[in-house]
Amino acid sequence: MGTAEQHDQQGTDGVEGAPGAAPTILLYSDDVDTREQVRLAVGRRLGRGAPDIRWVEVATAAEVIRQVELGGYDLLVLDGEAGKVGGMGIARQLKDEIYQCPPVLLLTGREQDAWLGSWSRADAVVSRPIDPVRLPRVVAELIAARALTA
Numbered sequence: 001m002g003t004a005e006q007h008d009q010q011g012t013d014g015v016e017g018a019p020g021a022a023p024t025i026l027l028y029s030d031d032v033d034t035r036e037q038v039r040l041a042v043g044r045r046l047g048r049g050a051p052d053i054r055w056v057e058v059a060t061a062a063e064v065i066r067q068v069e070l071g072g073y074d075l076l077v078l079d080g081e082a083g084k085v086g087g088m089g090i091a092r093q094l095k096d097e098i099y100q101c102p103p104v105l106l107l108t109g110r111e112q113d114a115w116l117g118s119w120s121r122a123d124a125v126v127s128r129p130i131d132p133v134r135l136p137r138v139v140a141e142l143i144a145a146r147a148l149t150a
Contacts (some may be wrong), residue, residue, distance in 0.1 A: 022051035023143050024072055028064045028087060029057075029079035029107075038077060038107070041132040046140045061085035068094055073102045074143050080108045080116065081128075088120040095121035103142040 023046065029035045035057050044052050056073075058064050061084070068076065076094070078087025091104045106122035107130075108114065117125035124138050 022054050023074040024054040024056065025075045025077060025139070025143075026064065026067055026073045026102075027055055027057045027077045028059075028061075028082065028090070030059050030082045030084065031079065032059075034079055034081075034107070037130050038135070041130045041135045042139050043136055046136070046143065061090050064090055065094070068098055068101070074146055075105060075139060076102050077105045077107065077139075078122075080106050080113070080120075088116050088122075091120040091122045103146055105138060105142060 025042075027035050027038055029038075039055055042053065046053065056067060058067060061082075064076075064078070067073070076091075078091050080087040087106055091106055094101050094104065103123040104121070106117050106120060106125045108116060108125055108127045111127040113127065114125045123142055126135050126138055
């Protein structure tokens, strides 16, 4: 996958939005530690008895766009603090250009930056330090909302 890193946890691939289907989450950050913190905070699955999350990790903006164009994602988690191209600009671009863009969860550097979520058209914003109670709840809510509209 070039500059992208892919990490799949065990799970059953299913139809996007189908009940019991393994959710697929695209996780973008140029920082491997940030990606690991997100995965650890969210956990392996959205709830007891739910299928394992399928994570696809990418480290470049170009790979985010390519992956989203390929489709099949239930949620995009974008690091607003990524070095060269931040998740805020990517979120805005995707919301403008991708028909039925998956929900976007934007990670910001501080709580005061939540307003940038509105500008970027993100569906939700979570600030750092990552709250291991709030982040999984927001992820589950966004994926459930997407499943209802699919």
